[in-house]
Amino acid sequence: MLSKRSRQQLIRSVVSQQRISTQLELVNTLRALGCEVTQATISRDIRELGLDKSRDKMGRARYTLPETEQRRDPAAACGRMLREFATTVVNVKNLVVVKSEVGTAPGLGRVIDQLDHELIVGCVAGDDTVLIVAQGGEEAIVVAEYLRQLGG
Numbered sequence: 511m512l513s514k515r516s517r518q519q520l521i522r523s524v525v526s527q528q529r530i531s532t533q534l535e536l537v538n539t540l541r542a543l544g545c546e547v548t549q550a551t552i553s554r555d556i557r558e559l560g561l562d563k564s565r566d567k568m569g570r571a572r573y574t575l576p577e578t579e580q581r582r583d584p585a586a587a588c589g590r591m592l593r594e595f596a597t598t599v600v601n602v603k604n605l606v607v608v609k610s611e612v613g614t615a616p617g618l619g620r621v622i623d624q625l626d627h628e629l630i631v632g633c634v635a636g637d638d639t640v641l642i643v644a645q646g647g648e649e650a651i652v653v654a655e656y657l658r659q660l661g662g
Contacts, residue, residue, distance in 0.1 A: 512545050515617060518555055520545060522575060525561060531571040584624040585660060591621050593661035601654035606642040608657065615640050622657075629653050 512520065520540065530536045533552050540547050560576040592599075595614035600607050610618055619635030622642060629649040633642040644650035 513613065514555075517545060517547065517551075518559055521552075521555055521559060521561075525573045526575055529566060529570060529572045531563075531573070536573070584621065584626070588618075588621040588625055588657075589661035591618050591661075592657060596657075596661070599654050599657050601644075601647075601650040604644050604646050604650050606644060606650050606654045606657065608640040608642065610638050610640065612638045614638070627653065627656070 517540075520543065521536065524530060524536065524539055524543075528539065530539060533549055533556065536552050536556075537547055537549055540552070556573065561573045562576055563571055564574050566572050591614075592608075595610045595618060596608055597611065598607075598609040608615075608618060608622070615635040615638050619633050619640045622630070622633050622640060629644050629652055631643040631645060633640055635641075642650075642653060644653050
């Protein structure tokens with residue numbers, strides 16, 4: 511069984527590559543790809559992903575990805591992830607440690623990387639921990655406070 515994140519990534523991929531016009535079509539397509547889902551789950555995923563329903567060039571209805579994906583506002587996406595999954599944000603010397611719920615650190619690491627914050631040298635994510643390397647101790651304090659303000 512796929513995790514929610516993996517399932518939603520699969521939905522994004524399917525919707526961007528195929529014309530899917532109903533929830534039932536999406537359920538059947540995902541099942542054909544080995545992802546057992548229910549219509550209720552797909553309905554929630556569509557809402558959470560912000561999928562739009564529009565018409566293609568032939569006038570046929572289809573689900574589409576939102577024109578302005580949340581990734582276009584990295585700070586907002588990072589804030590949402592921090593509020594939902596982060597449990598602590600602490601700085602130690604030139605490092606910032608973000609503890610999170612099990613399995614959520616890779617996604618947190620990705621949105622932190624997408625911030626392109628000038629004080630962050632890089633980050634590494636495990637299963638429930640993101641380790642962020644800052645340029646120095648003072649910079650780590652600033653980065654930790656920034657992440658806390660975003661939602662951590």
